[in-house]
Amino acid sequence: MIQFENISKWYGKQKALDTLTMTIPEGKTSILLGPSGCGKSTTLRLINKLIIPDEGEISIKGRSIRDYRAEELRRSMGYVIQSIALLPHMTVEENIGLVPDLLKWEEQRKEKRCLELLDLIGLDAEQYRSKYPAQLSGGEAQRIAVARALAADPPYLLMDEPFGAVDPLNRESLQNEFIEIQRKLKKTVVFVTHDLEEAVRLGDRIFVLKNGILQQSGSPADILSKPANEFVRDFVGPDRSLKLLNYYLAGNFTDGTDETDHPPAPETPELNAGDNLKTALSLMLETGLSSLPVKGVSGRIHRKTIESLVNLKEPRNPETEE
């Protein structure tokens, strides 16, 4: 748990953060979301003491970060930034081994960890360990940067627009891999982005910032369905209902009736449980059907259910739908 209490920070006369108070939950992915200049990167860099606040107190598990030496604190937090920043004169293995090296791990342990991590991020260890950053593609380099951040198995992971510089196709697969990895590792992740879609896909909790002031915090569904003010409403955009559908998975919204007696017509398209409701709606609009079956899940998904979900005046909680 990382707690911000009345944090303020000025850059000259410009107030970058204004009495920010928030709690970042343990073992979850928290997203700092907002337009550029809103103070989200500053907030992130406060956590590992790259920036020192002018006022207020930050504490980790109840202990003020003032009590930690900056270097020690940073070694316990993985750090990934947008511009990748692998050291160009070191191999992939040496880059991944940087923090373990600072922590004075033995060679064998470092090597074993490096191979493990390359495996985790889905790159062939023997092929990649001795490559140099100049020999990697942008997507590969960013995967290595994530592996480097995870190297010493830190409980915290700070990510500053980590996938911002990657092309959209690669970004999506990086996001999927991130979701997979986070499902396994359950780190406390603080993730900065200005991309709402990314925030909704990856976040367990979203903190929306503007001009250094916290606008709203909540689950992605909360942010999309109950924007706290005009700014958040504008930021999530007029198509927020469709974005919300993006967030709900088809497998969780079937009516639950047993259909083994009435198998669907062979031509009927089927949804996957992992498809989101936006895909479901799109398919319904295409085919003109009012309901669709979901592969491996009993029951059908109804257009009415979707409509009631986007009727944002009475938002529904996905948990009660199951």
Next chain:
Amino acid sequence: MLMNNNPESGKAAYPGLVTGITAFFISFIILKENRVVAGTPFSLRDTAPLWLYLAIALLFAALFLNSFLGSARRMQIINYLGGCVLLILTLTALALSSVSLGMEKLPYGRLSLSGGSWLLFLSAYLFMNSGDQEKIPRLLSYLPWLILLGFILSGSLNDLGIAREFENEKKRFYREAGRHLYISLRSVLQALVIGIPLGILAWKKQKSRTAVFAVINSLQTIPSLALFGILIPPLAWLSFRFPELRELGFKGVGQTPAIIALTLYALLPVTRNTFTSLSIIENRLLDAGRGMGMTPSQLFWKVELPIGLPVILGGVRIALVQTTGNTTVAALIGAGGLGFFVFRGLEQAAPDLILMGVIPIILLVVLLDKTVGAFIKLLTPKGLELLYDSI
């Protein structure tokens, strides 16, 4: 006829062939009965025995045929070896000239290299360098130097004018060579002491940047001779006004103004490369390093130094080469150095004396350049080489 791998590679031999064959038609050597009189030119045919003359001609024919045959790599090795053989034959022709021209009867006589012998040397050089030098086996690359050294040490070239001049001025030569090296190295060292902090300053303080580079760039545009001249009056005045300074070697002429001027010249490459080395270490790398928990000293040793050092050394390399060359001019204001022989040779219209200054300067420059180059290669991490190659 066999097929060429690459039809272009055969053409690499042509420059060597053209220069080499031209050598047959102009004078090969000039015989002077003493240092002062005008000499008599002799062609290769006049001085060399027939077998040697034919051997050189045959060598060119063989190298010409080679340019049509075989693989590019074999062709290059043969060209290289051909160049070495040509070097041997040319030096032999020079050695035998002193016999055929009856040098033993002329105690003050001397042989000066003429256009033909220069062209044959050039031709040999062109053959040796007709392709990618990286492909020549390392051992072979020392061969031409061994050949040259062998001929010089055997004494068979002692009748050449340059050898005669050297014999007469041996003591002076070593003294001036030492002085030359001292002036150059001292100037570069001083430039490092001043230039590296200056480069750091220019990088850290935006305001000082324009001023720093304006000054050292404009210094670079002053001709070296003029800069030596400009320094004479103030230094002369200083040493006149403060005799203590004269004790320390502050004088209007001599080594002091030379070293000051050469230091100023060497500032530009050193300062600029220091500045560049700092600016290529991007903020994102420092941010990442800091964010991972590196202390300032770890950041310096693991990030800043390995990335920056090769660039700074690149500046040192330029400064050394440039300063060693410029030191030649310093002889004009009484600083000594190998330029002494160059200017005395010019005054006395004695080309051999000029060569005695020029050749060692060239060798010195090449040696320093290669030495620092090897250092840079050693200190440039492989990942950076790949990075720079990919840009």
